[in-house]
């Protein structure tokens with residue numbers, strides 16, 4: 001039996017709205033370095049909403065410069081929530097996404113859209129805390145009708161109508177309780193990107209590959225795309241350490257044009273890449289389809305820079321991807337990601353979310369657990385990315401247990417950063433950034 005969702009207060013008014021520009025100097029260690037982003041300072045444009053009793057935390061992830069612009073974009077949404085009743089999260093998301101003037105800055109893409117994600121996710125964090133549940137559980141206990149109400153079907157109905165979405169969710173209704181129990185008992189498979197940053201030397205690569213296997217991960221990922229000879233050498237080392245057949249994905253972070261992608265992947269094919277991630281521009285749907293056909297049976301994956309549900313729809317329609325890598329904070333937060341999970345379920349494409357950065361693992365695990373319980377109903381061929389950086393700044397950090405995410409049990413969206421971390425890493429006035 002599915003538990004009915006507890007009654008929400010009929011109104012929920014936001015009384016406080018605060019933003020913070022938070023930056024971590026990760027470029028000093030080359031953590032997170034890849035072919036397109038050699039020196040990221042992992043950052044969060046962070047928002048805290050209060051209803052007088054609880055706080056909701058949310059953020060957009062950036063990699064340093066521009067985090068001030070991202071924070072200003074979040075502040076531009078203040079009139080949508082401050083002093084307003086935010087009990088209908090479907091309506092408030094659609095209102096923000098279709099603001100008659102701010103919409104010009106997108107529409108539904110880039111800085112403004114990521115700002116909406118920060119606010120929408122903060123509202124979900126607040127609601128889940130009010131209800132005393134982890135977000136994945138709150139979503140997993142909603143009725144199919146309530147879930148469908150959260151989605152904006154505009155531009156989707158040629159492929160996914162509300163009726164079809166209802167059908168997908170109803171199909172997954174039997175067994176929800178068993179899957180909640182499984183999620184709590186077994187967690188969700190993770191893979192690690194930590195061994196494969198481009199800035200690491202061969203010895204560190206070798207050591208971290210064998211560490212990943214010891215830690216129980218069932219897949220790793222290497223960054224590629226800067227220099228083919230280096231990539232061949234690094235892939236050979238990883239294959240030697242991990243052994244034949246062990247899944248090693250590669251990630252080019254949009255480095256290549258279509259023909260270069262095909263040539264490069266052909267050269268790495270003897271080392272059996274598990275998938276090829278972001279081979280080219282995230283906007284190039286047909287380019288991804290061309291690459292996918294040319295390198296088959298090696299699968300193509302993308303999504304962390306895909307700007308909205310419409311581009312995901314096209315990637316699926318064009319049979320351009322075999323793995324869909326949604327990101328918790330690039331599209332418009334929980335609501336738009338529900339649309340994307342439903343699209344993936346319709347096409348039978350496994351969702352293997354992007355994570356890492358700062359706080360992205362904390363957020364996205366909730367979406368995967370929800371997908372398992374209430375949308376796709378499956379963990380088959382699915383893994384959540386894991387990177388072991390910056391979790392110590394969060395009040396409810398992810399727990400990885402022998403290569404699997406443990407299902408979060410604390411209330412909320414796991415988005416809350418410690419106040420001391422917010423103060424220390426605030427840019428440019430926090431102590432970490434002030435010159436000695």
Ligand SMILES: [Mg+2]
Nearest residue numbers: 251277278304
């Ligand atoms: Mg990636």
